[in-house]
Amino acid sequence: MPTFSWAQSKLMVLGRCPDCYVQYKPKTGETIEQVAALAALTPEKLLAFNGLKQGVQQSMPSYWRLPISSDNLQKKSGGVPVYHVVEKGDNLYRINLLYFQPGIEQLQEWNGLKTNALRDGGLLLIGYLFPTAPAMQTSAAEPEKAAISPSTLPLSSNNDTAQLIKEGKITAGPEEGYFYEAFNASVIGQRWQEKSGLCAAFKSISGWGDQRYYVLMNDIAVGTIVRISTGGNKFICARVLGSLPDIKANKGLLMRISNAAAEKLGINEQSFIATILYNLSTNQ
DSSP: OOOSOOOTTSEEOEEETTEEEEEEOOOTTOOHHHHHHHTTOOHHHHHHHTTOOTTSOOOOOSSEEEEEOTTTOBSSSSSEEEEEEOOTTOOHHHHHHHTTOOOHHHHHHHHTOSSSOOOTTOEEEEEEEOOOOOOOOSSSSOOOOOOOOTTBOOOOOHHHHHHHHHTTOBOOOGGGOTTHHHHHHGGGOOOEEEEEEEEEEEOOSTTTTTOOEEEEETTSOTTOEEEEEOSSSOEEEEEEEEOOOSSGGGTTOSEEEEHHHHHHTTOOSSSEEEEEEEEGGGGO
């Protein structure tokens, strides 16, 4: 069984089926139509599922939420693989029922299992997504495309992000919490690091009234102010409180954010994918 050394591009199921989904990072140049086709959706339905509207000025998410259902999760191999994170008490019988019955033997074959034993925290391949032909518009008129607000452009690669910072296009607002001014003050630097990965929350009394959000993360200096997004329109600025404790529950995590920060981002899952941006020059 593979463990959490998975690449961040792997699609892991989040939430509980039938209300489950994966978070997908689009490739450079990939259109909304192409992303929607991967989930067998129309662009309108993809936007709606991600809380976006056509023709409204907004930032495009750096990650898209793609719903997983019996309509798009297929049993044949060769598409984009989708994985379930094994939890305590999981077994192949339960997983087979949860993910629209691909078959216990098929699950064993996909994952190279000789027994029914599963390791907590491992990844189990449960099906594939196959891009469909982009759906045709039902209206004869060309729909208005969703505009992108220059001040909230999606996070990109290091070089692209540095250029956006030079142009003043990445700034935080007061709605992002107490530390937004400190983040903006650090924007004078040009050496930026962006990371994405699996995250979780930790309990804290901070942030509920004063909007002081915190993060636990390795390899970043304590006190660094970071900006965090989960792929939609919502961002928060948080202060690095310390490193992740070296315990089993943190294996494979990029970071943990305070539970007040998770609520501010609209997160209600135990684990989720997030992107973090910080000034690399402050950590050397």
